[in-house]
Amino acid sequence: DMKVTQMPRYLIKRMGENVLLECGQDMSHETMYWYRQDPGLGLQLIYISYDVDSNSEGDIPKGYRVSRKKREHFSLILDSAKTNQTSVYFCASSAGTGAERLFFGHGTKLSVL
């Protein structure tokens, strides 16, 4: 069905709480990504996963970690969330690399109070 699904769509957390953002895809894509977007900024790459248990830091990995135990599922974890992590988070996947085409989820709007 060529879909990337993110859960939840909206999330409100208090500073210091742990946050789990989940992403699934039904295309058996090897590569998955986590981006964040803030007002006035482009999409910033947090982490890339090349396949199960094969992850690499992107441009802004500090304060985040990821988990990929199944090819179709990629999680973003914020341990002890901070207010500056308030943002919209996008998950994406690609069959090969981003030089081909990225498929995006709808995004998760996270507010850390």
Place this chain on the structure above:
Amino acid sequence: GDSVTQTEGQVTVSESKSLIINCTYSTTSIAYPNLFWYVRYPGEGLQLLLKVITAGQKGSSRGFEATYNKETTSFHLQKASVQESDSAVYYCALAHDTNAYKVIFGKGTHLHVLP
């Protein structure tokens, strides 16, 4: 490093009028990058609008066109007659085959089409 600069903020156009959203890129690589336009409609995720991988070529989709100009390092998005349904956020992006996992996005341009 690489970067993408596009028309910032919001662009408002009346229905049936023409549109251009500017995009220029900068790269430190000797290789020409692949260039993309992605679009995010309200309530949806980003989706690929068009892609061009060869300098001098034009891509088109849904009435939109963009030409890869390596001399001016530009990839402007144009449409001759916009519709209200084109209201969305448009992102210019680039990626190199040599480091293809790294996609560089512009900040996005919010197009608002007036009925």
